[in-house]
Amino acid sequence: MKLYYAPHTCSLSPHIVLRELSLPFELVRVNNRTKRTEHGQDFWTINPKGYVAALETEDGRIITEGPVILNYLAGLKPETGLIPKDKWENIRLHEWLAFINSELHAGLAPLFNSVLPAEARAIFLDKVSTRFDVLEHELRTQNQYLMGAHFSIADAYLFTVLGWCRFFDIELDEWPALSAYMARISERPSVQAALKAEQNRS
Numbered sequence: 001m002k003l004y005y006a007p008h009t010c011s012l013s014p015h016i017v018l019r020e021l022s023l024p025f026e027l028v029r030v031n032n033r034t035k036r037t038e039h040g041q042d043f044w045t046i047n048p049k050g051y052v053a054a055l056e057t058e059d060g061r062i063i064t065e066g067p068v069i070l071n072y073l074a075g076l077k078p079e080t081g082l083i084p085k086d087k088w089e090n091i092r093l094h095e096w097l098a099f100i101n102s103e104l105h106a107g108l109a110p111l112f113n114s115v116l117p118a119e120a121r122a123i124f125l126d127k128v129s130t131r132f133d134v135l136e137h138e139l140r141t142q143n144q145y146l147m148g149a150h151f152s153i154a155d156a157y158l159f160t161v162l163g164w165c166r167f168f169d170i171e172l173d174e175w176p177a178l179s180a181y182m183a184r185i186s187e188r189p190s191v192q193a194a195l196k197a198e199q200n201r202s
Helices: 012-020 066-076 087-112 118-141 153-168 176-186 189-200
Strands: 002-005 026-031 054-056 062-064
Touching: 002 012, 012 066, 012 153, 012 189, 054 066, 062 066, 066 087, 066 153, 087 118, 087 153, 118 176, 153 176, 176 189
Parallel strands: 002 026
Antiparallel strands: 002 054, 054 062
């Protein structure tokens, strides 16, 4: 398999999951400005949407959209428990994936725009902070992870998106359970390996 990625983007989450599952894969870096891969390919021909992540399967199929890639990968090794077998637990997992995608990913991404007016920035920050309140409550009442005691693909995605806070001077100390959660996830060998691999290729 090939994972098309760019540093500091949502492609980190499938990268983490690939390492959690100990699956063989090749990392292919994409320049988000030129839309060329490190091998000189036109990334638009790989993903016409123009953004990472994109996963090329062993039979040459291309999968896009982070939550879909995460589900595909976890399904390759269901015995690892990265997606729950129980029907209702699986529904809860997909609730979290949808929440992270629509409320956090989409809420933080506009802040990367350097010309975003201060008033608009304040609106996005205020909305995102209320979503952090939801996570804080959940992590105080749950166990270590979003799904309770077990790490899941939702945790890989949430860790990735919350990692962007450092670019926007958002301190998570106001949400101590969330801050502790981020520290806990950062200690996982898969996370450390993925971050190191991307840093060494930057």
